[in-house]
Amino acid sequence: MANLIDTFHSVRTQIMELHHQYGEPSIQVARRLWTCRKPVLYAASLRDWPSLDDALTAITILRYHEQVDTHFTGIDSEIFSIAVQAVFQAQQKQSSGLWRLTLQPPRDRDVFALSMPSLRHSACLIALRQEIWSVLIHRRPFRLPILAATDYASFADSAAADDHDWTNCVIFWCAHVLKFCFGDDESFSVEDGRTRSQQWNALKAFEKSWDECPPPHFAPLYFNERNPSEGRYFPTIWLANQCQIMALQHVELARIVLAVHDSKLQRIGIGATAAYQALEEVLRQSTRRICALALYDQKFQASMVTAGVGISMCGEYFRDAGEQAAIIDLMSTLESEHAWPTSTAVSALQTVWNEHGISESL
Numbered sequence: 243m244a245n246l247i248d249t250f251h252s253v254r255t256q257i258m259e260l261h262h263q264y265g266e267p268s269i270q271v272a273r274r275l276w277t278c279r280k281p282v283l284y285a286a287s288l289r290d291w292p293s294l295d296d297a298l299t300a301i302t303i304l305r306y307h308e309q310v311d312t313h314f315t316g317i318d319s320e321i322f323s324i325a326v327q328a329v330f331q332a333q334q335k336q337s338s339g340l341w342r343l344t345l346q347p348p349r350d351r352d353v354f355a356l357s358m359p360s361l362r363h364s365a366c367l368i369a370l371r372q373e374i375w376s377v378l379i380h381r382r383p384f385r386l387p388i389l390a391a392t393d394y395a396s397f398a399d400s401a402a403a404d405d406h407d408w409t410n411c412v413i414f415w416c417a418h419v420l421k422f423c424f425g426d427d428e429s430f431s432v433e434d435g436r437t438r439s440q441q442w443n444a445l446k447a448f449e450k451s452w453d454e455c456p457p458p459h460f461a462p463l464y465f466n467e468r469n470p471s472e473g474r475y476f477p478t479i480w481l482a483n484q485c486q487i488m489a490l491q492h493v494e495l496a497r498i499v500l501a502v503h504d505s506k507l508q509r510i511g512i513g514a515t516a517a518y519q520a521l522e523e524v525l526r527q528s529t530r531r532i533c534a535l536a537l538y539d540q541k542f543q544a545s546m547v548t549a550g551v552g553i554s555m556c557g558e559y560f561r562d563a564g565e566q567a568a569i570i571d572l573m574s575t576l577e578s579e580h581a582w583p584t585s586t587a588v589s590a591l592q593t594v595w596n597e598h599g600i601s602e603s604l
Contacts, residue, residue, distance in 0.1 A: 298365045301326055305372055310581050326369045327385055327427070367410060370417055371488075371544065377420045378495065378551050384421040390436065391418065394448040405482070408457050409489040412496075415448050419496040423503040442505075449500060452493060460486055468530065475568040476534040484542050487535045491548045494528040498555060501525065522559045529556040533572055543580045550576045554587045558594045566595055 305326065373386050394415040403411075422441055436444070464480040481487055501507075501524045508517040529552045536542070536549035553569055560566055569591070573584040 298362055298369075302365050302368045302372065305369070309372070309375075310583065326373070327387070367413065370413060374413070374417060374420060374492070374495070375547065375551050377424055378499075378555060381424070383425040383427055384417065385427040386417070387426075388414070388417055388421065390441075392436070392444055394418070394444070403457070405457075405459065405485040405489070408460070409485045409492075412452075412489040412492050415445070416492040416496040419445055419499050423499050445496075445500065449493075449497060460489065468534075470562065470564060473564070475562075475565045476530050476537060479531070479534045479538055481535070481538065484539060484545065487539065487542065487545045488548070491532050491535050491545060491552075494532045495548070495552060498525055498528050498552070501528075525556040525559050529553065529560075533569070537572065540575060540579065543582075546572075546576045546580055547582050550582060550584055550587070553591075557587070557591045558598075560595075561598065566591075 370386065370388075373384065376382070377384050391414070394411060422438075422445060459482070462479050462481055464478065466474075466478040468474050468477045479490075481490070501521055507521060508514050532552040533549045536545040540546060549572060553573060557569055560569060570588060573588050576582045577584045
């Protein structure tokens with residue numbers, strides 16, 4: 243538990259320092275952060291690492307702050323991704339592997355136990371989401387080793403699966419989509435005996451199944467299509483809980499990646515222009531839904547970050563000035579309310595939008 247407590251103290255120290263000084267963190271804070279990080283990174287190299295659930299939790303906390311600290315460092319070094327890789331590699335050696343992430347273990351009653359499966363389960367899911375964000379932001383290979391799956395909704399009784407089970411399932415499927423499309427880290431690669439075509443078909447089958455027959459409890463409590471003439475540039479979507487928000491956002495993230503990497507997309511010749519225009523509309527529609535889901539609960543940090551990730555991928559394809567302003571407003575909220583760095587993405591978007599405006603006027 244010492245690693246976790248040390249992490250909490252480190253983060254608290256950093257936050258207090260930033261409240262008093264709006265410039266760069268002081269040397270004392272930087273030293274304090276590194277002091278708490280060293281034992282956590284060391285723990286990741288231990289053979290009995292999977293039992294150190296508090297250290298795994300500490301890593302996910304520090305990984306988040308590593309991403310947020312790009313305000314001051316100027317770069318996301320992804321140091322803690324290395325430690326997370328070690329954890330996932332060790333988990334894969336278990337008979338069930340990380341596919342068990344889709345099914346929740348019972349809550350731990352003894353908060354002082356050396357091994358806490360439910361804590362590890364939650365930390366692994368957070369680490370998986372963080373990896374999805376990093377892959378999409380940096381357009382790099384997927385680094386976490388995850389087992390192959392032929393059926394991404396393999397519940398014995400799908401009707402009995404609750405929101406959390408389905409959300410975990412969707413996130414796991416999304417991770418496989420990224421692994422397929424962006425490749426993986428060969429040093430942590432998990433062998434998949436299927437052909438590329440078979441893997442693609444399995445990924446698309448889940449997307450088709452979700453679109454045609456989603457879990458009934460994921461139906462929106464309220465839905466209203468967007469209306470730009472009234473200043474509503476995103477649809478209005480009300481859901482029962484934050485878990486459902488995360489699931490539907492990751493469905494759209496995966497849909498974007500699958501659409502872009504579809505080998506059937508006509509890239510040259512007659513009809514290529516129409517095909518690209520149709521693709522851009524798919525990207526815009528998915529991004530609008532991701533943003534709408536985030537705006538339903540703007541205090542939910544994870545969904546707002548996911549919206550920022552979606553915008554960083556597809557924001558270029560929005561041409562309407564009002565819609566662009568709505569996107570900038572969302573990104574401003576993400577940075578001001580959740581301290582997620584957005585200035586680089588916003589600056590790049592504004593540059594691209596200006597270039598599009600100039601080219602269209604010629």
